[in-house]
Amino acid sequence: MSSPTELVSQTQARPSKVSLPTSRLIGLGLIILLAIAAIGGPELVGKDPAKQSLLHTLELPSAAYPLGTDNLGRDMTARLLSGAQLSLSLALLSVLTAGLPGTLLGIAAAWFGGWTDRLLGAFADAVLALPGLLLVLMLAAISPGSWWALYAGISLTLWVEYFRYTRQRARIVLAEPAVEASKLLGLGPWLLVRRHLIPEIGPGLLTIAAFGAATAVNSVAALGFVSVGVRPPTAEWGVMMTELLPYWREAPFLILQPVVCLVVTMLALHLSVGGIRRP
Template identity: 35%
Template sequence: MSSPQISLTTAEPADASSDAPGRGRLDITLVLSTGFLGLVVLLALFGPLLVGDPEEQNLLQRLAPPGSAGHLLGTDQLGRDVLARLVVGSRVSVLVGITAALLSGVIGSVIGIVAGYTGGWTDRVLMRLTDVQLAFPTLLLALAVIGFVGPGLWNVILVLGITGWVSYARVLRSEVISLRTREFVEAARVMGVPGHRIMVRHMLPNVTGPLVTILTLQVGTVILAEAALSFLGLGVPSSIATWGSMLSDGQLYMGTAWWLAVLPGSALLLTVLSINVAGDAVRDRWDPRTYTS
């Protein structure tokens, strides 16, 4: 009588793990990446209250290495605290990354879904438009526009947002073309569901996987693009600390003060990496067919 009970209790943990294969591994990366992202967002929101003035210069303490008294992560060539600048700089990266990626996501999704679902002339015109946009190096276009309208935080967001839609449009268009002939879309057409409703109710929910994937990749790309623009002195005004401008200033001192470039670079790398990992996990769980309840 007791043997089935024993086998039941021993079988239980094995069952639980086989129900969700790879779940433990997924959870660790997910926890690490979302934890890091949470930290970055928290620092962007409240960090500036905790650290000193990022602009305070002290020429007596130039290029102090990390671990110096009063400067946990050292100082830069003007004696400014690197930790304070990193924390304040995260604001620009997070803000630009998320807003610009969302903006281009909205533009690109609309163009891609409409082109893919409507087909015909609409599709041809929209796709030539994406070809033109794609033929233009994004950063060059951003440079030209910034040169014209002048640098500034919101100009950077706007430019990066408007230029980043191509990858969304391309991928979502091909997804929608394959969805268009699926039976549930035909069923909706037989039911007389109007085109715009089919796009919103049937297309959009079924392309969230690739959409989230591109969105997370795009957040990373945009953060890097903002860094590049700041690096070239065309991004956010130099009076605001950003990871990009820190990287740009720091690379001059690569041989003597490695931390000036390596620290903002690592922050950038870890943030972009975490966004991509978290995006993958979100995409996997978004699908109602893959989660177990």
Template identity: 40%
Template sequence: MKTKSFANLPTDVAADMMDGSRSVFWTPARITGAFILVCLLLFAVLGPVFISTDPLHQNYNAVLVGPGVDGYLLGTDHFGRSMVSRLAHGAQLSFAMAFVTAISAAVPGILLGVIAAARGGMVERGLVALSDIILALPGLLLVLLLLAFAPGEFGPLYLGLALYLWVEFFRVARIETARVITSPSVEATRLLGFSRLYVFTRIIVPALTGPMATLFAFAMGSAIIAVSTLSAIHVGLRPPTPELGAMIVELVPYYSEAPLQILMPAIGIFLLVLGLQLMAGRKS
């Protein structure tokens, strides 16, 4: 009701109000999201530089000690390894891996989606069939198949995840592009002599930015969760590599003795996904 009544305001006023509400990119939600992401990034990038403790160094005299005890800032895990050091290294690895995975899923997914919608015909049908085939396979099964070639390695793990995650980008990009491309604004723009490239950069890209940013945030979250799930069945990254998901899995048996330790990597993942969502979220 409120947005509707804006359209009926006298034009001078409506213009001022609309321009005013549009220029606000840094909403409180975005500022919070950016703050969380910057803190996490600083921790992941600078942490391993400044924390001198080796994340793999074991100290059996201080197993599962609480935060602050024996000079361990956030305590130790079941092998007496420093939690703060493992978290910093793990965050770096997890975030980098999630980012690389999401990018390699997003770029081909979006491009293929736009191509499918723009070309139509056999190209579109072929690509849709391909995406349906992948969707019909359980995602983790695909990763497991690839992992069979090189267990515990990052390469096939990453490839398998990207192969599975691109479908979502493809489907949304295709539908969104198809919607925009049939709109009068595209027809009018083409009639005025503008190139396909202009239509792509000025109409399709802006229309895709919002939904793709949201999907990207979700894809990064799913990548981290998928890696930790695979660690749980001992086919993901191998211990002792510090990785947030693997750390949770390793610490599960000690939950009752050291609940804080298992929460720390979980909070890391939670904050990352939350930060990304707050940044990506559009004002309704």
């Protein structure tokens, strides 16, 4: 029978080599490119995405306007990059503010059990009973056209996934003999979380975060398209689709641009959660 020290040593051993599948590398590469474009693109273009020029409406791509102009003569390149900045920023902020409390509450529920687990579980079930889209619409109605309403609504619906996953996985990990051995050796709660819980729940949390970011980007675009979320003249992909829809016969290439941006972003986030192969 292994001693407590041996059990802890065995669980800390990790393979030195990790191989990423091609699909995940493509997804991560696309995310990096999108992040670079969102962070540095608007400044590099040097044009105001809200500046109108009625003498240059619905123009084809040219040296002055690489992706053409919209129905009000605004530069499409600047507007697409500004839309990427808004969508990705909201997605990142929503994932972070939903993931941190959701994970901590899940660990607390599994760690303490009893009434703590039951109360937190009941609260999470109550949030799930309210459709996420309805919650976002309610907040958007309170503050029309405000980005914070979208952010708050999306965050309030995303944290439950982190909580439920973390609580389930933490229960299993905390019941393992290696964790019991670590407690007998006198390791504190922080060391137990860092050495046992984080390696086990980390990959799953990253997967939930990627899908949560995709949900946030899609929600912002969908609400903007139906004129419930961010409103004109803000450069946002869903809003741009609505503004360009009446001109799809005259300039179909314009409305395709925000659609392609949204599809590429969703594809990148979904590909980035591909499995990890360990030799």
